[in-house]
Amino acid sequence: MRRTAAALGATIMLSACAWSNAGLPASADETTEDARDSDVILNMFQWSWTSVAEECGSTIGPAGFGYVQVSPPQEEIQGTEWWTSYQPVSYQIEGKMGTREEFAEMVQKCDEAGVGVIADAVINHTTGADTGAGTGTAGSSYALDDFPGIYGPEHFNDCREDISDYTDRDNVQNCRLSSLQDLATGSEEVQDTLAAYMNDLLDMGVEGFRIDAAKHMPAEDLAAIKSKLSDPDVYWVQEVIGAAGEPIQPSEYTGTGDVHEFDYGRQLKSAFGGSIAGLDSIAEGKLDSEDAGVFVDNHDTERNGETLNYKDGDTYTLANDFMLAYDYGRPSVYTGYTFEDFDAGAPGSTATEVGDASCGAEEWTCTQRLPEIQGMVAFHNAVAGTEVTDWWDDGDNNIAFGRGEKGFAALNNTEGEVTNTYRSSLPAGTYCNMAAGTDCTETVTVAEDGSFEAVVPAKGAVAIDVEHME
Structure with missing residues (x-):
């Protein structure tokens, strides 16, 4: 049953009960007594909750993956494009990937298979100002600066323009990323709302978060939000796309968790497109291994050409082999779907729903099913802790x-x-x-x-x- 925005307004203000379960190791080189057997994450882009649940039991758990990263579990704007998942309307766990009940069942079934769930958390912004008013996938209404029962004009940063200068910290962290309405994450009221949403997910058994667009929020704001969680030590990995000469750098964010090391994927593309002999120095000039989340590609970089992707065939698989074999960072293997159109949503998507994934269909890449990947996950787990x-x-x-x-x-x-x-x-x-x-x-x-x-x-x-x- 889909809840109304008014019901959500009451729900998100409830204080979450403390919840504890196995967490990711404190670092890529350390383990804790109750950690999952593997630190390898499978990033399951645009997989429905029921599809993830089934795959956890049939493939992901038996293959030795420790965690799955799932698409943002909140109500979003309507539309078939993949990026609609990154425009929150409310924090109901009701959206294109499935219902709240299906999400809870997914978490339980993955846990039974020995796999923890990491949720992609979109907490920097809400919907695009360019979309105006509308109705979300769970029926909630929204408009410019107006999300009934959740946010009003006072909950957004004063800058109402798009980011125009990446050399200006204030511009990057207080203006709009591609028209997305920028939340005032320095506001305690906004922090409380976001923490309540994340605590709801923790109560449902989620074991970690990927923080979308972390670069566009001050590190101290994220630290304040995390301190309000029922488990303030919960694992999270932050999306901070570093670039030379910019004032905001990934190293600023390591105080609260891991940070995605985008230069790692970029270097893999360069090396496997030329010479791989220099990969013994791949850690040089990057985040410390214990702070780095690494990947060959993700949903953004596979589309913008920044990294290798499934279209690179055996070279792509070999780059994943290297990532799983070498000792640097916490590895994330990516699985999504084939595309020609940059904006194209998952196969069979409608404006309000994403169909179940099928590894029997050519449209889904199903990287986790490749024998080479499953074997290398097992190898990675076997050699963990060695130099x-x-x-x-x-x-x-x-x-x-x-x-x-x-x-x-x-x-x-x-x-x-x-x-x-x-x-x-x-x-x-x-x-x-x-x-x-x-x-x-x-x-x-x-x-x-x-x-x-x-x-x-x-x-x-x-x-x-x-x-x-x-």
Whole structure:
């Protein structure tokens, strides 16, 4: 049953009961007693709640992912375009992805599969000023500076113009991002409203947040909001797109949680489009590993050309292999749908609803179903907590490295297979090649001195670890 905006107004002011459950590790290099078995996040862009629930049990949990990141769970404006999900009308958990009941069931089913849920939280703004008035996907009305029972003119920043100068901190954090009505997140009343929404999600079992457009909110505002949560130590990762010469930098936001390291994905695109030999220095000049959320692509960068995406085929898969094999940041694997039109919503979308995802249909990328990805998630989990050792490269597009005495990976970014002898710190034995999948159809034999010969396929990898041996 869909609740009215008036009912929401009463709901969001209720103080949430304290809720605790397994959280993400404190950092990419640390674990806590009650943490999920893996820190790998699967970003499920525009997947309905019922589709996520089903996939958690059938694929995501068994594959070893620790978390799923889901699209924003709030009422949004109507429209088939994907970006309508990022224009909140109210904080009802009723929207295009499904109902409140379906969301709660998704969280429960994912938890039963060993998977936590991270919610994409849109708290910087509401709807676009250019859209004027309308009715949201759950029936709530809205207009310029007017969200009945939630926000009025006093809850928005005074600047009513679009951002025009990214070298001006005040302009970036107080004016409108692409016409989106900018909330006055420094206001305690706004902070209370946003914290109540997030506490509602925590009460439902959500274990973390991705903070959309974090760059457009002062870091101290976000710290104040987080302090009002029922679990102020809850994991979150913040979207802060850094650029040289700008006054607002990702490092400002690490005090409250992880920050997405956009330069990581950019460098992967450059390297896999040229030479991967220099990837041993990929952490240089970036956020500390324990503060960085990393990805090959996300819903924005796959569309704007900033990173690789599914259209890059085997190169894209290989870049994900590297991310899962190497020791830097907290990895997020992306799964969405195919597109030609930048604005196109998920397959079968209507103005108020997103249809269920289907991995049997070509329109959905279903990266999590690829044998290579599932195998590399298992490899990542097996070598967690180890440093990169025994780096080797040919100066161009073949690299190899160990993960201490637990694992070893070799990547070939050329169009032909490569046979090579590698030297590892692994004990002797016969190992499953996890880069080929989890069924151990391919094996590698390591000698007493840690050396082994392997044939690395074109645009492919070999990855072995001590937890997956014959």
